Amino acid sequence: SQQGEEDPQALSIQEGENATMNCSYKTSINNLQWYRQNSGRGLVHLILIRSNEREKHSGRLRVTLDTSKKSSSLLITASRAADTASYFCATDGEIQGAQKLVFGQGTRLTINP
Amino acid sequence: DTGVSQDPRHKITKRGQNVTFRCDPISEHNRLYWYRQTLGQGPEFLTYFQNEAQLEKSRLLSDRFSAERPKGSFSTLEIQRTEQGDSAMYLCASSKTSALRAYEQYFGPGTRLTVT
Numbered sequence: 186s187q188q189g190e191e192d193p194q195a196l197s198i199q200e201g202e203n204a205t206m207n208c209s210y211k212t213s214i215n216n217l218q219w220y221r222q223n224s225g226r227g228l229v230h231l232i233l234i235r236s237n238e239r240e241k242h243s244g245r246l247r248v249t250l251d252t253s254k255k256s257s258s259l260l261i262t263a264s265r266a267a268d269t270a271s272y273f274c275a276t277d278g279e280i281q282g283a284q285k286l287v288f289g290q291g292t293r294l295t296i297n298p
Numbered sequence: 299d300t301g302v303s304q305d306p307r308h309k310i311t312k313r314g315q316n317v318t319f320r321c322d323p324i325s326e327h328n329r330l331y332w333y334r335q336t337l338g339q340g341p342e343f344l345t346y347f348q349n350e351a352q353l354e355k356s357r358l359l360s361d362r363f364s365a366e367r368p369k370g371s372f373s374t375l376e377i378q379r380t381e382q383g384d385s386a387m388y389l390c391a392s393s394k395t396s397a398l399r400a401y402e403q404y405f406g407p408g409t410r411l412t413v414t
Contacts, residue, residue: 218403290339
């Protein structure tokens with residue numbers, strides 16, 4: 186079963202605008218990760234944020250984590266056509282275990298040129 | 299290219315046939331995971347290995363599914379007596395492991411299975 190939900194399910198913006206995607210989850214986590222998936226391809230890891238971190242940056246990506254609200258957001262600034270993809274959050278609730286990831290349903294992001 | 303390879307990339311089979319998929323992880327990664335993804339959904343965990351030991355299997359993994367990782371290197375996922383509901387993308391991922399920190403998982407391109 187899916188751990189959480191991404192919101193919105195689909196997002197369409199103009200190139201150059203910022204894109205914000207949200208993820209909510211249900212149980213306690215050890216860390217939360219964001220992945221990107223181009224149509225019909227495998228997943229590419231974007232960023233990992235640990236449960237004791239509140240914000241993390243990587244290039245044009247900014248991730249926040251609010252464990253009290255069990256939610257995370259991914260911000261992509263200055264979007265480009267190549268950012269068109271599905272974005273998934275994945276939670277890892279294991280402390281010293283399998284690190285099996287539990288994914289949400291994803292946000293389909295379309296960047297219009 | 300993440301360094302994780304899967305073969306074949308596409309497989310079309312008739313209901314009732316057996317299929318086998320292969321995953322080659324990044325060489326220094328001792329953990330290997332299998333996930334299944336259906337259209338419009340996120341991946342769902344199936345099973346994982348640490349070295350050659352299969353340590354956990356999801357309830358999604360019926361007795362028609364079997365996975366191996368001989369010698370702790372590549373892994374195979376076999377589905378016996380395939381059913382139309384098995385049609386999905388099968389993803390393999392690998393990672394390092396540590397008791398002190400979590401590592402990101404690197405995913406392969408997936409094997410898309412279509413059961414007719």
